[in-house]
Amino acid sequence: MYSNKNLTKVRVWDLPTRLFHWTLVLVVVGLAVSGVVGGDAMVWHFRLGYTAASLLLFRIIWGLVGGRWSRFGAFIYAPQSLLNYLKGKGKPEHSVGHSPVGAGSVFAMLALLLAQICTGLISDDEIAASGPLTRFVSNSTVSLASHYHADIGKWLLLALVLLHIAAIVFYQWRKHNLIHAMLHGDKELVVAVPGSRDDALSRTGAALVFGVCAAFVAWIASLAV
Numbered sequence: 188m189y190s191n192k193n194l195t196k197v198r199v200w201d202l203p204t205r206l207f208h209w210t211l212v213l214v215v216v217g218l219a220v221s222g223v224v225g226g227d228a229m230v231w232h233f234r235l236g237y238t239a240a241s242l243l244l245f246r247i248i249w250g251l252v253g254g255r256w257s258r259f260g261a262f263i264y265a266p267q268s269l270l271n272y273l274k275g276k277g278k279p280e281h282s283v284g285h286s287p288v289g290a291g292s293v294f295a296m297l298a299l300l301l302a303q304i305c306t307g308l309i310s311d312d313e314i315a316a317s318g319p320l321t322r323f324v325s326n327s328t329v330s331l332a333s334h335y336h337a338d339i340g341k342w343l344l345l346a347l348v349l350l351h352i353a354a355i356v357f358y359q360w361r362k363h364n365l366i367h368a369m370l371h372g373d374k375e376l377v378v379a380v381p382g383s384r385d386d387a388l389s390r391t392g393a394a395l396v397f398g399v400c401a402a403f404v405a406w407i408a409s410l411a412v
């Protein structure tokens with residue numbers, strides 16, 4: 188952290204959070220394409236689905252133990268903070284990590300992704316593609332999950348992602364470059380706040396956490412008949 192013309196450079200998004208975000212973007216696009224193409228592309232749908240599951244599990248744990256501004260506690264706001272922010276009376280700290288509005292969309296996206304992944308694990312297209320956990324649940328649960336996964340969840344997720352991108356473009360137009368921080372990690376701020384820890388040790392810790400998440404997901408995948 189250092190000062191320059193009254194602005195302070197703060198590490199907001201640690202490397203693990205940035206890698207999580209941009210890998211998730213690629214994986215979700217790949218999932219949408221492979222899901223719609225179907226047929227042989229479903230092999231990739233499953234591979235990417237397991238990658239998305241590992242990423243999401245990682246992000247949930249990183250939300251508890253990760254860098255200061257990536258922790259869920261840093262962007263759980265009281266309703267009053269959201270109202271103040273919407274009235275233009277937000278505190279300067281609201282522009283460090285996710286703002287009260289941004290936080291809402293982040294939690295909604297994570298929840299929808301989780302729902303998409305969980306239903307994917309128990310979905311069946313009644314042709315060839317069947318999630319690895321379908322045999323553990325009843326036929327009616329499989330149909331409900333497949334219906335949500337293929338007909339509802341994908342549209343909800345698409346709508347939220349489009350809204351997310353529109354919001355980022357809107358901020359960009361209002362001269363708030365949020366993309367730069369998601370790429371490089373730092374923001375130049377008027378408030379001097381502690382940055383997120385992002386050293387070799389925390390990055391190694393993140394890699395280990397991701398490894399454990401991926402191993403757990405690989406075990407789930409191995410339950411397929």
Ligand code: HEM
Pocket residue numbers: 204207208211212213215216246257284285286289290293296297348351352355365366367369
């Ligand atoms: C499939 C597409 C996408 C998904 C699923 C997605 C998902 C997410 C999620 C979950 C977060 C929260 C990050 C965290 O705290 O871990 C986030 C934040 C962010 N995303 Fe995306 N994203 C997508 C596409 C994009 C694109 C195309 C851009 C750039 C144009 C973008 C720019 C950002 C930025 C700048 C933030 C930080 C917002 C803030 O400062 O509050 N995202 N995104």
Ligand code: HEM
Pocket residue numbers: 215218219222223232233236237239240300303304305306307308309310311312313316317318319333334336337338341344
């Ligand atoms: C964010 C994660 C995911 C997204 C965005 C996604 C998206 C999609 C889409 C767009 C389809 C095609 C729906 C259609 O027929 O129009 C689909 C089908 C399917 N997906 Fe996923 N998927 C995700 C995760 C998963 C996971 C983790 C699995 C399992 C490991 C999975 C298994 C399936 C199966 C079995 C189908 C066929 C279901 C059916 O047609 O009834 N998906 N998915």
